Amino acid sequence: MTDPGRIRDVVRGVPVFPDVMPPFDPSAAPSSPVDLFVEWLERAVQDGIAAPHAVTLSTVGEDGTPDARVVIVKDVTAAGWQVASSSDSPKGRQLAAHPAAALTFFWPAAGRQVRIRGSVSVGSADENDADFQRRHPVARALVLAGSQSAVMGGREDLDAAVEDQVRKIDAAGGLASTTWTVYTVAADAVEFWQADQERRHTRLLYTRFGEGWRRTMLWP
Template sequence: MPSVDAATPRGTGNLRELLRALPVFPATLPTFAPEQAPDDPVALFTEWLLDAVRAGVPEPHAMTLATADAAGDPSARVLICKDVDADGWQFASHAGSRKGRELAARPSAALTFYWQPLGRQVRVRGPVTRADAERAAEDFRARSVGARAETLVGRQSRPLGHPDEIEAAVRAQARRLRDEPNLVPPEWTVYTVRALEVEFWQADRDRRHLRLAYRREAPESPWTRQLLWP
């Protein structure tokens, strides 16, 4: 394999060679028997998530959230999954953030979890609903003081003049929290992706990847299962 130093941006050829030489999957991969999968994708997701935790996968609850604006232009970012239950996959954000604004315009999203040491990914897609204010307040108060102070600044995704502005703004909000420890911004929102599609992808070193897709017509409809070509 070429060294990283050989891939310095003096030309695209070296970088291309480096990328093609990088390993994709670990030497040992877990097995997956789709015919034994449960009827509900939440049960299988929970099983795979716990496998990732037991395997020591860093931040196994991290996921990519993809949204789209009113014009249909997509954006994506990595954030933390807060919970998964019968209603769906939950995350939290400030409603004034870019993702919050996009979800207000188009309340639908896609999630991707990737556990590289296991060669597994899970893809989730469906409409997004907002939890009530009580649930949002509970989530916000469970955050660290630093995270709450940063959120109270309320400027996520806005232009920043200088990094020093961040420290000053967060310190001001931390002082505010000392005076009002139960303060919750009304914009803090817990979102739930009520999945219509959930796909489980198990890698195979010979590229005979196993893909099992769960689909339903509406959030209250029963699930159907279908194997997909790699």
């Protein structure tokens, strides 16, 4: 058992934000949140921030309970933020029942968070297949081998199923998946959050307004 208060002391001593963070002037922000996101993402890549394209995808279960997990952002376009997964995974079923999601990026070394909320649409068969074929061979084999997040007997079942599917893919010169799906989150709201060492954090919220976007500042 951990002593009461021990973990509180451990975490209290851990700094959350670095001493130096990139500047953010909301008055100079572009009119579209996609443009600002791309600026921030490119800066994160240049600054060597670990996995800046990893994002928490939050969904709503059929019974209304929230669920969340980390996925990879595949692309960002004027249409929205693209992630990909199997339609027969829990998140795939949740998105089929409630086609809406939140994406949360956190880039600790920059003291930056981006929050995106919006409706979700699925890719065409061609888009889904193009993304599937770009995946690592083992990742493709895994999708073909079994339903993501289904209960697994043991590691040997996984290894055998992957080997079997890799053989089948090689023999057929490539196979298609019926479940791999590109999901596009079309944002209704995007918030950019920049930490400040003095705790006067900057928050800029974009919300849809007609054909464009309304920008507002939020109290930290």
